[in-house]
Amino acid sequence: MIQLYTSTTPNGRKISIALEELGLAYQVERIDLQAEEQFTDAFLALNPNHKIPVLVDDGQAIWESGAILLHLGEKYDSAGTILPKDPTKRMEAIQYAFFQTGGVGPNLGRFGAAVRKEGDKNQEMIEIFGGEMDRLMGVLDRILADGDRDYLCGEYSIGDIMHFPWLRIAQNLGVDWITSRPRIVAWLDRIAERPAVERGMAVPE
Ligand SMILES: N[C@@H](CCC(=O)N[C@@H](CS)C(=O)NCC(=O)O)C(=O)O
Structure with missing residues (x-):
């Protein structure tokens, strides 16, 4: 099960693009940054840096968009769609x-x-x-x-x-x-x- 904590901002969209490229099913958890939902205890437990995006994959919370894309590429991209094989x-x-x-x-x-x-x-x-x-x-x-x-x-x-x-x-x-x-x-x-x-x-x- 993959959950994407995201918002209507560019860093979150990097991840939804990659998930779509890989054809993965994922649940979107929208974080309202204006309402400061990134500072709730529940969100800080996922990312102490209080920023989206966060990807929770099989219970593991991953933050920093570059790290998330690398994770998706290494775990799910056997075809080399987002992470080249060469x-x-x-x-x-x-x-x-x-x-x-x-x-x-x-x-x-x-x-x-x-x-x-x-x-x-x-x-x-x-x-x-x-x-x-x-x-x-x-x-x-x-x-x-x-x-x-x-x-x-x-x-x-x-x-x-x-x-x-x-x-x-x-x-x-x-x-x-x-x-x-x-x-x-x-x-x-x-x-x-x-x-x-x-x-x-x-x-x-
Ligand atoms: N280096 C981070 C940057 C993430 C980031 O800046 N996210 C912004 C939205 S695009 C955010 O959540 N800001 C809320 C805050 O700083 O409290 C990444 O690439 O994931």
Whole structure:
């Protein structure tokens, strides 16, 4: 039995996309972050870091989206749909998943928080985190350009899934560090076309 504790935010959708890709049955437990349900004793017992997503698989609670995707890939992906079978590509996929948690995730999160507020100090934050996002998009652009890749490690993987829900929001906002890079736009559009991605992005309803 698999339970996904999630919310209508990008980190949770990484996991629903992967579960849909793998065709796994799962129960959605919606956590209302505005109502601070992530701070209840019951939720803190699952994740002391009070954040979604949490996956409970056969009684084991796993948190941190990258760790959850790796778990799903190792336990359930015999076909190599999200975790490549080829050892070199597999390691590359894991590398790009880590790159997302260390770079795009925190910087885009802080950029978004600054955009939602007003004032001079927030303008400064928008420039700092927007500047870093521009640099990170340049890195992803170079990776995709290397061998004219469709996906980060050459084939679709957890590396792409980790980035997609975050960058799709930024793309929809029309930020120039995405819209000015056709290779990044084409990559995001390619991922969006996958039926499992469409289904995963609609969780929770
Ligand atoms: N590094 C974590 C980040 C998770 C995260 O930031 N989750 C946000 C929603 S997208 C959250 O639950 N925030 C609630 C809080 O911080 O109290 C991961 O990749 O799983």
